[in-house]
Amino acid sequence: MDNAQNEQANVQNDHSSELEQxxxxxxxxxxxxxxxxxxxxxxxxxxxxxxxxxxxxxxxIIDEFAELEEQEVAIAGRIMAIRDxxxxxxxxxxxxxxDIQVYLRQDEVSELECQLFQLLDIGDIVGINGKVFKxxxxxxTVRVEKLTLLSKGLRPLPNxxxxxxxxEIRYRQRYVDLIMxxxxxxxxxxxxxxxxxxREWLTDHGFMEVETPMMQTIxxxxxxxxxxxxxxxxxxxxxxxxxxxxxxxxxxxxxxxxVFEINRNFRxxxxxxxxxxxxxxxxxYQAYGNFEDAIYQTExxxxxxxxxxxxxxxxxxxxxxxxxxxxxxxxxxxxAVKKFSGEDFDQVETIEEARAIADRLGAEYTEHDGIGKILxxxxxxxxxxxxxxxxxxxxxxxxxxxxxxxxxxxxxITDRFEAFIFGRELANGYSELNDPIDQRGRxxxxxxxxELGDDEAHQMDEDFVAALEYGLPPTGGLGIGIxxxxxxxxxxxxIRDVILFPLMRPEEGRAAR
Numbered sequence: 001m002d003n004a005q006n007e008q009a010n011v012q013n014d015h016s017s018e019l020e021q022x023x024x025x026x027x028x029x030x031x032x033x034x035x036x037x038x039x040x041x042x043x044x045x046x047x048x049x050x051x052x053x054x055x056x057x058x059x060x061i062i063d064e065f066a067e068l069e070e071q072e073v074a075i076a077g078r079i080m081a082i083r084d085x086x087x088x089x090x091x092x093x094x095x096x097x098x099d100i101q102v103y104l105r106q107d108e109v110s111e112l113e114c115q116l117f118q119l120l121d122i123g124d125i126v127g128i129n130g131k132v133f134k135x136x137x138x139x140x141t142v143r144v145e146k147l148t149l150l151s152k153g154l155r156p157l158p159n160x161x162x163x164x165x166x167x168e169i170r171y172r173q174r175y176v177d178l179i180m181x182x183x184x185x186x187x188x189x190x191x192x193x194x195x196x197x198x199r200e201w202l203t204d205h206g207f208m209e210v211e212t213p214m215m216q217t218i219x220x221x222x223x224x225x226x227x228x229x230x231x232x233x234x235x236x237x238x239x240x241x242x243x244x245x246x247x248x249x250x251x252x253x254x255x256x257x258x259v260f261e262i263n264r265n266f267r268x269x270x271x272x273x274x275x276x277x278x279x280x281x282x283x284x285y286q287a288y289g290n291f292e293d294a295i296y297q298t299e300x301x302x303x304x305x306x307x308x309x310x311x312x313x314x315x316x317x318x319x320x321x322x323x324x325x326x327x328x329x330x331x332x333x334x335x336a337v338k339k340f341s342g343e344d345f346d347q348v349e350t351i352e353e354a355r356a357i358a359d360r361l362g363a364e365y366t367e368h369d370g371i372g373k374i375l376x377x378x379x380x381x382x383x384x385x386x387x388x389x390x391x392x393x394x395x396x397x398x399x400x401x402x403x404x405x406x407x408x409x410x411x412x413i414t415d416r417f418e419a420f421i422f423g424r425e426l427a428n429g430y431s432e433l434n435d436p437i438d439q440r441g442r443x444x445x446x447x448x449x450x451e452l453g454d455d456e457a458h459q460m461d462e463d464f465v466a467a468l469e470y471g472l473p474p475t476g477g478l479g480i481g482i483x484x485x486x487x488x489x490x491x492x493x494x495i496r497d498v499i500l501f502p503l504m505r506p507e508e509g510r511a512a513r
Contacts, residue, residue: 029156036119037152043115047152052076052127059097061132065140068132075100075142076127076150078179079120089117093128093142098182102128103135104144113147123153123179171496172504184497187490190309191498194486195262197305198282205297207258207284212247214240214264220464221245221403223456224267227277240266245403245477246464248285249432252475253467257287262482273494274424276502280482285432289476290405291415294429295392297478298419299326302390302426306489317422317488324390328419332395333375336383345375368452372397372412385423392417396430402442402458404430419480421488429478436468 040047055074077095091102106114120126127148135141158180170177170184178185199209217236219226221243231238244261251259265281282301286293303313303324313324334345343357354374358365363381365374375397387393394417398406404414416430433439443460450457486498496502 049150057097058100101141125151212244260284282480290431293476294478328390341382372399387420432475434472
């Protein structure tokens with residue numbers, strides 16, 4: 001178990017007792033709600049209702065009050081507050097768009113509805129038919145003419161003032177998190193809007209959306225450990241994909257000139273605020289292009305989404321202003337190391353010189369690592385976290401880029417880039433290697449590295465090499481981490497704040513059987 005997994009386990013253990021305390025407090029209230037449930041049945045009312053024909057959302061009523069005043073509306077939502085004044089009562093009703101006040105007078109509804117109202121709790125879902133008006137305090141309100149119970153909540157919501165604040169409980173019970181915290185719902189609304197904007201930009205620029213296999217007999221396209229599962233009918237192990245790259249490039253071979261996929265990748269790695277084993281990626285491939293086209297796509301897509309969803313290209317992330325306006329900064333990997341450490345890899349000629357720099361910088365390497373891998377280790381050690389404003393790092397060493405085309409002027413590096421914001425990698429792209437002979441040689445080198453202990457090295461993919469032998473046009477490829485992009489655009493500190501159901505260790509005593 002790595003450090004990230006240890007940290008995750010410790011955090012979850014710390015919060016298990018808090019969950020138990022919450023459940024103990026719930027039990028008595030749940031019993032009371034069960035008794036109310038029976039009384040509702042005794043009234044002849046179905047507590048888990050049928051379809052309700054609503055006419056308006058809450059925010060629409062607020063926005064269009066001038067046209068809707070004294071008009072009949074039908075709304076539906078969850079009761080978030082009840083203020084009972086005897087013969088009158090006020091409710092706060094929450095739907096997908098927000099809250100609205102509801103006013104009920106006993107003498108304006110039936111006797112059955114009065115009795116039903118007395119059995120309602122915070123968290124119940126109801127339908128309201130009534131007229132729109134404004135109270136003497138100026139609050140837009142719906143006056144109840146008909147009350148319909150749509151779903152009785154048997155489990156109480158968290159205390160209004162204490163709320164649901166503990167992150168571990170919020171991630172585990174996301175459904176309650178979404179009920180109690182409107183800002184969380186807003187984050188996921190923005191997530192949907194951002195993904196729609198990505199699709200919009202790409203389709204407007206001639207890209208076609210495709211889907212490629214999630215289960216693969218040979219995994220590839222990234223340096224990562226896979227999840228392994230078994231297909232019974234064929235009696236064979238298969239891998240959950242770590243990347244769709246090799247399949248998407250097969251499609252370019254087949255004649256699709258611009259393709260993209262937004263979908264899940266699975267990597268068997270630890271969990272921290274930037275990593276979840278299941279995550280969403282965008283990958284694009286543009287025939288007759290190169291890594292400059294992928295750089296253009298990156299800065300245009302991110303800035304376009306920011307402007308469209310947030311109304312600005314200048315965002316505030318964790319207290320730091322980030323300017324997403326193109327063009328973004330550019331540096332080679334050696335330039336970045338030199339800027340932040342003073343060490344100059346452009347002058348390095350021997351492995352001994354590279355190791356000496358790494359030793360001075362505290363970067364880790366193995367006896368099998370060449371100059372390129374050591375350069376990358378030094379970059380990650382001293383430069384990566386200092387790249388706050390959007391920056392493209394390019395000139396990646398050949399030995400860490402097995403699928404990228406070599407640079408014509410300097411064959412020791414590739415035409416590859418990574419994009420960084422706030423010290424975090426956001427995107428990776430390159431001019432795709434389309435020489436099948438070179439590709440086979442790189443795969444063979446990767447297999448040698450695997451035998452030397454690199455369990456993230458690429459496997460040999462004979463079918464992919466065969467595809468290249470039919471001819472892959474010059475191609476620019478791009479991968480953007482959608483979850484990380486959404487983190488930046490919603491000011492989320494953790495990747496788990498932008499994934500609806502992040503992977504969690506089962507609670508003790510509640511593990512799947």
